[in-house]
Amino acid sequence: MEWNRETPWRQGFLLGNDAIDALGLRHPVSPDKTIVVVATHDCDLAQDPQFEPVVEVVVGCLAAKDGNCTHAKNARKLHIEFAGDAPFWAEFEATAKVDVDKLKLNEYAPRSDVRLRVEDYAVLQMWLASRYRRSAFADEFERRLTKETKLAEKIAKAVKPHGELISGVFFDVDEGKEVTRVGPDDTYMLDITILHTAEPDFEAAENAAQSAADAIQKAFKEKLFDPSNKWQHIELRFCDPISESVLTYQVFRQLKRWRLEHMSLAADPQQALLPE
Template structure:
């Protein structure tokens, strides 16, 4: 079993040899790596009988994180960049369907940490957010989601939102929807949802360029909603009351308790097994 002084932490990588010894990957499979996802406090806890891991795919086509799959923007897939002292970053794609449980006895006996690669602090925070978002994201009201599927030209509104967001995704922290008192309401036909949108950007890392991107996105979203639903005073489905670019440094805890983060899975669920439409609402992690 793992002792209290174990140096294993959430986000650590197993060596390829150790992953193969545990039967998680093939002996010659170097296109997949195994990541520990059990919480730091649970790793040595006596009541936890297994160590949970994810078998992640090596991203080789684009050797850098996809902005739409970074910072927990997509609740089903995540890109993480591991940094090495003498090597290029290792980009891995995680999917919840690739989670595995390893008995602690087996893990303690055969697991070996890959100390040549480390997960930066901000990336580990994103991993925690992504794991939490699996179960923590609420759905918006069904009637609201249905209205977001209204066609605007040849695409639905939510697909158009995806198209607007994609070019500037690397600068955006998230898109936050405020439905006020209608947050959990299934409103009747003819009564509009009153919506305020905050396009939150990374003011520290992105600076003026990020602000410009967020303002451009906010303007395009206003045009989309007015074109599709009409101006707020005449809209009968969704009345966009406000849509503004907001610096993440200005978003308060009170703000976060009032709004819901809207994560559009359509953007990055492009594989064949995406299945039926998935709920897009999600609380900030």
């Protein structure tokens, strides 16, 4: 079959079982729960196969929602909901991308019973881009937050129960300046923003973000605020919730998203990423 710009395939569309089987795309662990989504952008899908012969897809599976993997909070793993006749949650991993022949894919039609909502399609795009928009925090800051204090785990634990209500956790370290810190008394200054959704239930999302912020503040104070009323290693100046409808783009550009599977510049620690 010929490929033309009127192809029915679009980024975010799902392959049916006929295409999955024909192209050998069954999930290696849960083959009976396989979900395959198109990752290639619409503009590239429309290009002549002579010049762009493959379509990139991501092989995933049905899964129970994990709050730390929604809203592209985790660059390695995405949990996202498909709406339609029988809505479901799917899990995709960034390492499960596969190239398929564009002309072979053209022999099949995308699923029409379920689709991503507009807001979820935007999340998919953010997640696909996130691994290519990495920005690292200083290794010493990472070491203090992850290995020395285990506070990174506390942040993830505080956010996880609130799932979709929290869009992300953002850091401002030393007001964006690169400062070399030495010793526990030479503290990093950290401001944390807990970004929450505005719809469909603003109050529930605000309460969730406030609850997460309170838990994070408590963890930092218990771990790093010594009996002499002095911060050690990292000074948490504030941890505040804010709505997506209120955060300005100017402020947003100054923040760095703290991924819940972050990695630093070094090979062993983990790395954080820029906000989208």
